[in-house]
Amino acid sequence: MNDTSSASASLRIPTFEDVQAARQRISGAAHRTPVLTSRTADGMAAASLFFKAENLQRAGAFKFRGAYNAIAALDESSRRNGVVAFSSGNHAQALAYAAKLQGVPATIVMPTDAPEIKIAATKAYGAEIHFYDRYTEDREEISRRLAAERGAVLVPPFDHPDVIAGQGTAALELIEEVGELDLLVVPLGGGGLLAGSALSARALSPACRIIGVEPEAGNDGQQSLKKGEIVRIPAPKSIADGAIVTHIGERNFAILKPTVDEIVTVTDPQLVETMRFFAERMKIIVEPTGCLAAAAILQGVLPCPGARAGILLSGGNVDLKTFNALLSAR
Template identity: 65%
Template structure:
C-alpha cells in the first residue's frame, strides 16, 4: 500500500441537509437529520460504545489515534444500530408479519436481536459457510435461518422471494435508508466525544457504515478525510468509485467475511460518490497483524473485518504524523478457535 496522500481536507461534497442523488430521487437518500432521529430511536437499546486510545499505538503511528470500539456493541458489531433503527420504524402490521434479512453473520445477529427485543418474527438468509459463532448467535437471538450457497445462489433473490411469498419486510444489510442512518450514529458518537478529526478509517463492505459515517462527518467534522478500507481480494467499491458505476465482482476470497460483498448498493453508491472517500485495500496478512496488535496491545478481540481500518492505518508509514485520527473497529464476532488459529499462523 502506498503512503496516504497529503492533499487538503475535503468537504465531502455533502451538505448537512441532503445529498446529490446521482440518478436517485433526493428523498430516497438519508440525511444527517435521519442520523439524529436514529440516535434517539435506538438509545433505549444500543450501547454507546467506548472510544479507546493506546500510547504505544500513538508512538508507532506518529498520530493520536482514537478507536471507536463497536466490537462492544450489542450483538458484537455496529450492525445492531442500523437493524434496530429499521425495525423500530416498522408499522404494527409489518411487525406482526415479520422481517427477512440476508447476511454472512453480523447483520443476521443484529436483526435477530433487534427483532426479539421489539417482538418481531425474523427469518435470516445465511450462507452455509457462515462462521459458526455468528450462526449460533443468530439462532440464540431467535432468528429462523434459511441456508444458501454463496457461490451458486443469490442471497438477494432468496430474500426477495421469501418477502413476496410470506408477506415479510425485507431489511437488507446496507442498501436501506434506515439502516444507513442507524450506522451513522457510531461516527456521530465518536465526533461528539473526540471532537473534529483529521482522518477517519472505516471498514468497507457494502458501504452502509461508511455511508452513515459520511453523513455524520459532513455535519460534525467537515474537514475530516474519510478512508474506506476493503480487503484486497474484494475491491468492488474502489472500482465502482473510479468508474462512476456500480461494479459487480465474484465472491471475494478473504478472511474478512463481513466484507465478502459483491457490490455496493444504489443508496450507498450515491452517498459515497458524493462523499468521495479514498478507498484503500489491505491483505489478509495485514488483517491478522492488526488483530494481533489489538489483542496484544489493547486487549481487544476484533474479527478480521473489524480490523480493516486499523490494518490500513498501520500501513501509512507516518503519513498522518501529528494528526488526530479515528478508527472504527466494526465488530468482534470471531470464533475463539479461529481467532487463535489465525494469530498462531
C-alpha cells in the same frame, strides 16, 4: 441501476437528520460504545488515534444500530409478518437480536460457510435461518422470494435508508466525544457504515478526510469510486467475511460518491497482524472485518503523520478456534 444520479432520484437517500432521528430511536437499546486510545498505536502511526469500539456493541458489532433502527421505524402492521434479511453473520445476529427485543419474527438468509459463532448466535436470538451457497446462489433473490411468500419486510444489510442512518450514529458519537477530526477511517463492505459515517462526518467535522477500507481481494468499492459508478465483482474470498460482497448498495454509493475522499485496501495478513496488535497490546478481540480500518493505519497503508484520526472497529464476532488459528499461523 448503476447511475447514482438516477438512484438518488428514485430512492430515498438518508440525510444527517435521519441519523439524528436514528439516535433517538436506538437510545437505551444500543450501547454508546467506548472510544479507546493507545500510546503504542499513536507511536506506530505518529498520529493521535481514536478507536470507536463497536466490537463491544450489542450482538458484537455496529450492525445492531441499523438493524434496531430499521425495525423501530416500522409501523405495527408491517411488524406482524416479521422481517427477512440476508447476511454472512453480523447483520444476521443484529437483526435477530433487535427483532427479539421488539417482538418481531425474523428470518435470516445465511451462507453455508458463515462462521459457526455467528450462526449459533443468530439461532440463539430466536431467528429462523435459511442457508444458501454464496458462490452459486443469489441471496438477494432468495430473500425477496421469502419476504414475498410471508408478507414480511426485507431489511437488507446495507442498502436501506434506516439501516444507513442507524450505522451513522457510531461516527456521530465518536465525533461528539473527541471533537473534529482530520481523518475518519471506516471499514467498507456493502457501504452502510461508510455511508452513515460520511453523513455524520460531513455534518460535524466537515474538513476531515473520509477513507473507506476494504479487503484487497474484494476491491469493488475502490473500483466504483474511481469509475464513478457501481462496479460488480465475483464473490471474493477473504478472512474479512463481513466485507465479502459483490457490489456497493445504490443508496450507499449515492452518498459516498460525493463525500468519500479515497478507498484503500488491505491484505488478509495485514488484518491478522492488526488482530494480533489489539489482542496483545489493547487486550480486546476484534474480528478480521472489524480490523479493516485500523489495519490501513497501523500497517502503513494509509500514512497520517500528525493527524487526529478516528477509526471504526466494526465488530468482534470471531470464534476462538478461528481466532487462535489465525494468530498462530506465521
